[in-house]
Amino acid sequence: xxxxxxxxxxxxxxxxxxxxxxxxxxxxxxxxxxxxxxxxxxxxxxxxxxxxxxxxxxxxxxxxxxxxxxxxxxxxxxxxxxxxxxxxxxxxxxxxxxxxxxxxxxxxxxxxxxxxxxxxxxxxxxxxxxxxxxxxxxxxxxxxxxxxxxxxxxxxxxxxxxxxxxxxxxxxxxxxxxxxxxxxxxxxxxxxxxxxxxxxxxxxxxxxxxxxxxxxxxxxxxxxxxxxxxxxxxxxxxxxxxxxxxxxxxxxxxxxxxxxxxxxxxxxxxxxxxxxxxxxxxxxxxxxxxxxxxxxxxxxxxxxxxxxxxxxxxxxxxxxxxxxxxxxxxxxxxxxxxxxxxxxxxxxxxxxxxxxxxxxxxxxxxxxxxxxxxxxxxxxxxxxxxxxxxxxxxxxxxxxxxxxxxxxxxxxxxxxxxxxxxxxxxxxxxxxxxxxxxxxxxxxxxxxxxxxxxxxxxxxxxxxxxxxxxxxxxxxxxxxxxxxxxxxxxxxxxxxxxxxxxxxxxxxxxxxxxxxxxxxxxxxxxxxxxxxxxxxxxxxxxxxxxxxxxxxxxxxxxxxxxxxxxxxxxxxxxxxxxxxxxxxxxxxxxxxxxxxxxxxxxxxxxxxxxxxxxxxxxxxxxxxxxxxxxxxxxxxxxxxxxxxxxxxx
Numbered sequence: 001x002x003x004x005x006x007x008x009x010x011x012x013x014x015x016x017x018x019x020x021x022x023x024x025x026x027x028x029x030x031x032x033x034x035x036x037x038x039x040x041x042x043x044x045x046x047x048x049x050x051x052x053x054x055x056x057x058x059x060x061x062x063x064x065x066x067x068x069x070x071x072x073x074x075x076x077x078x079x080x081x082x083x084x085x086x087x088x089x090x091x092x093x094x095x096x097x098x099x100x101x102x103x104x105x106x107x108x109x110x111x112x113x114x115x116x117x118x119x120x121x122x123x124x125x126x127x128x129x130x131x132x133x134x135x136x137x138x139x140x141x142x143x144x145x146x147x148x149x150x151x152x153x154x155x156x157x158x159x160x161x162x163x164x165x166x167x168x169x170x171x172x173x174x175x176x177x178x179x180x181x182x183x184x185x186x187x188x189x190x191x192x193x194x195x196x197x198x199x200x201x202x203x204x205x206x207x208x209x210x211x212x213x214x215x216x217x218x219x220x221x222x223x224x225x226x227x228x229x230x231x232x233x234x235x236x237x238x239x240x241x242x243x244x245x246x247x248x249x250x251x252x253x254x255x256x257x258x259x260x261x262x263x264x265x266x267x268x269x270x271x272x273x274x275x276x277x278x279x280x281x282x283x284x285x286x287x288x289x290x291x292x293x294x295x296x297x298x299x300x301x302x303x304x305x306x307x308x309x310x311x312x313x314x315x316x317x318x319x320x321x322x323x324x325x326x327x328x329x330x331x332x333x334x335x336x337x338x339x340x341x342x343x344x345x346x347x348x349x350x351x352x353x354x355x356x357x358x359x360x361x362x363x364x365x366x367x368x369x370x371x372x373x374x375x376x377x378x379x380x381x382x383x384x385x386x387x388x389x390x391x392x393x394x395x396x397x398x399x400x401x402x403x404x405x406x407x408x409x410x411x412x413x414x415x416x417x418x419x420x421x422x423x424x425x426x427x428x429x430x431x432x433x434x435x436x437x438x439x440x441x442x443x444x445x446x447x448x449x450x451x452x453x454x455x456x457x458x459x460x461x462x463x464x465x466x467x468x469x470x471x472x473x474x475x476x477x478x479x480x481x482x483x484x485x486x487x488x489x490x491x492x493x494x495x496x497x498x499x500x501x502x503x504x505x506x507x508x509x510x511x512x513x514x515x516x517x518x519x520x521x522x523x524x525x526x527x528x529x530x531x532x533x534x535x536x537x538x539x540x541x542x543x544x545x546x547x548x549x550x551x552x553x554x555x556x557x558x559x560x561x562x563x564x565x566x567x568x569x570x571x572x573x574x575x576x577x578x579x580x581x582x583x584x585x586x587x588x589x590x591x592x593x594x595x596x597x598x599x600x601x602x603x604x605x606x607x608x609x610x611x612x613x614x615x616x617x618x619x620x621x622x623x624x625x626x627x628x629x630x631x632x633x634x635x636x637x638x639x640x641x642x643x644x645x646x647x648x649x
Contacts, residue, residue, distance in 0.1 A: 007380075008618045009432045010049065010057040014042050016425040018075040021391040022084060023159035027052025029423055030086050030110060031431060032072025034065070037093060044071035046086065048110055048126050051421060054435045055612050060113050061126030068093045074154035076170060077110070078187060084110040085131070085190050087170065089151030092133075097145040103133035104141070104151040105172065107191050132191035136172060138200065140179045149177040156187055157214040157222055158330075159392060167241050169198065169222055173209040180206045182226060188241060198239060199250055203228060211326075215278035220247065223281055227273040232257040232284065232308070234301065256308040257299055259288065271295065275326035279342055280360060283368055284308075287326040287346065294323040294348065296356075298368055314356070314371040319378075320348030325388045329420055331438070332395035334449045338362030341451045343436070344371070345422055347388040353377040353424060353434075357452055374452055377434065381426035391421040393438070395450065416443065418450065435615065542577040542616040542629075562586040564593055564630040568610065575614045586630060593630040596623070607631055 016033035029049045035042025048061035065072065074089030088106040096102065109131050114124035135142060141149055152175035157168045170187040174180060182201040185192050203209060207228040214224050222237045234256050238247030259271050271288040279285050279298065286297040298312035316323065325347040333340040339362040346354045354376055359369040396418070422434040440448035542565055562583040566576040580586040587593065599607065604623075611617035617626070 007377075007432055007434045007615070008053075008055060008057055009430050010059075012045075012047060012429050012431060014045055015427050015429055016431060017071060017073050017386060018089075019387065019389055019423055019425055019431070020075050020077045020086075021389060021421065021423070022077065022079060023392045023394070024079050025391065025394050025418075025420075026112070028060075028084070028112060029421075029431075029433075030075060030077055030084065031425070032075050032086075032088060032090075033425075034071035036071050037069060037091075038067070040067055043067060044069070046072060046088070046108060046110075046128050048112075048128060049431070050113070051423070051433050054419065054615060055618055057431070057433060061110065061128050063108065063128035063130075065090065066093070068095075070150065072106075074151055074172070076154045076156040076187075078156070078166070078168065078190075079159060083112045083126075086110050086128075087154055087156075087187070087192075089154050089172065090133075091150050094145075097142070100139075100142045101135075102142045102145070102149070103135050105136050105192070106133045107131040109190070134191070134193055136183050136185060136192065136194065136197060137174055137177070137181050138179060141174055141177045141181065144176065144178040147176045147178065150175055153209060153212050155212045155214060157216055159394075160216070167220070169214065169237070169239060171212045171214060171224060171226075173212055173226070175208055180208050182209055182212065184224060184237060186239065186241070186244060196244075198237060198246060199235075201226075201235070201253060203233070204231075207231070210273055211275040213277050213284075215281055217281035223278070224253070225276055225278060225284055226253070227276045227286070229272050230259040230270065231255050232273065232276065232286065232299065234284075256301055257286075257310075274323055277326060277328040279328065279330070279358065279368060280366075282366070283311075283360075285326070285328060285344065287323050289322045292321045292349075293318065294320055294346070296344070296346070296371065298358075312368060312370065316346065316348070316354065317376075319350055320346070320352050320354060321350040323348050324385055325424075327388055327390045329390035329393055331393050331420075331450050334362065334441075335447050337364065340449055343374070343390060343420070343452060345388050345390050347380075347385045347424055349384065351379055351381045351383070351385055351426070353380050353385075353388060353422070355422070355436075380424055380432050380434075381428055381430060383426045383428035385424055385426045388422065388424040391423075393418075393420050393450070395447075416440070417453065542575065542611070562630060563628075564590055564632055565607075565611075565616075566590075567631075567633045568614070575610060575616060577616075583630070590630065590632045593632040596626040596629050596631065599631060603631075 012031065012033070014034050016031050018033065019029060019031040022028040022030075027050060029051050031047045031049065032045070034044030036044070044065040044067060046063045046065060047059060050058040050060045070091035070093075072088045072090050076087045078085040078087070086108045088108060089104055090106045091097070091104050092102045107130075109129050111127040113126040137151070151172050153173040154170065155172075156170045159168065166188045168187045169184060170192075171182060171184050173182045180203050182203065183197055184199040184201070186196040186198060189196065203226075209226040210228060212224065212226045214222055216222050220239050220241065222239065224235045224237060226233055232255070233253035235251065235253035236248065239245075240247050259273060261270055269290050271290040273286060274289050274294075275287040277285045282301050284299040284301070286299055288295050288297060294316040296314040296316065297310050299308045300311045301308045323346050327345050329343040329345075331341045331343070340360050342358045342360060344356040344358060346356075348354070355374040356371045357374050358371060361367045361369075416439065418438045419435050420438055422436065424432050424434075437453040438450040439453045441451050442448040542563070562580045562585075564578050564580065564586055566578075568574055580589075596604070596607075608617075
């Protein structure tokens, strides 16, 4: 698991159903949910969270929606200078629906807390207020009250630069309606109406859309993809925002992929499409479920009107069970090659989240790499997960950095590490925020593209010494075998050496003599390091072990394990955590280690700061989870031992 992931959690006080990030990395998250119509004990709410801190979450605004109406179930946000507009799928109350009225599409204005203090001396709080409500679906939707029709999906096209922030389109899809429908609309206004509808799509055989995604391939040129249980459809839409009308004739979506029906010799059951996301305008990521097994597919669309091909498969671990949600974050592209990295997040029924990366080569080669596992986040929630969302990434703007002065130009560089957040929700009323660390691929290159950080200096050092250990072991064995071979030549047991050129014979003889001088103590040191490497204790992240300790499902044997956390090395903020079989064995290796409750108050405060800085613990978890854990001020013992052994010290 990556060491550059930290998380914090927040209890909303109500079951969340939908969420979306501020698209401009200002550190805000909007969440909607509640108990539904008539559930007075569990209010229906929209909440604005400040998630800009890696270590805490703050509720900065909240609105209780009408308890006589449904709770928010789908959500998308548009950016404004000082806040957001939130489009929300929220059904009217039963009394209105019986009259054929269902204003399912709502808009709320979300104001961020003011940075400057008000006249009272306190920061002005955030605010959420209703703006408008309407119905964008066809009249038959409002006549489907007995079926429980609702606006299940809402998806907006990705936000781009600040200058085109409002030039977006959106899509909504109905569920349990008499007539299944997808509506594409112009999302440049706070209150979209039927005059903003660009296209209405009626899926074949009245099939419901399981997921929708939109990508903008060029200014005003969009592709919309949606999937039913077994089919993937793609439609191209050109839209002139200034004239507020289509640029191309309306066309029906084309089916580009159908899930194959297995033959009688294959595993029974046809996979079902759960979700999809565009990776590029020509490549779509699909998430499929077949029973409790899930799979990722990369679909390549070669040309409009032609079937697409699956070019990449990734079977998800069985521990994930059936997947429930998928999202991607497309990082910024290289300005020359167009290459970029894409982060993929999948949530499973088992409360696990898997994070992968894909590397896109750029339009010249137009290829996608294989999936690379970045992090396996286990037991993120303790109840069924509903949704996982990645924060959109907007690269730092270099506007204004250009200068006619060469000296100033030489100092222009891309900013350092930046966060991108992942939020997940479950029926436990909890939202969990994971913070991923991004770094520029070429820090000295202005406008460098960003990638997920690979790890910290300590982990790289340990990996380096581990590799050296294995190589050293192989070298020792090779030397011993070579020495035996050369001795055999000297004894005349094998005349093959005489067929070698004389200069090579002389070199091997000299090498043999040097090998004889390899001291027994040096060999012993190498063997000790190899043994330590092969038989090392379990190493991981403290936050993961805390997850295990906080859940009642782990075994008594796991409870008896002893955990030790070692202080960071000089110049590094990263901690090393090991699990030993028992405390007796641990104290033999770490005599200076002390349990949390044995530390002085000043030591505990210092360790708290270490843990928070490293993203291993949050204050909201309390100190109880730290009791019984050993803490040692001696760091880097494994790496130092390996280094000294190879140095012959």
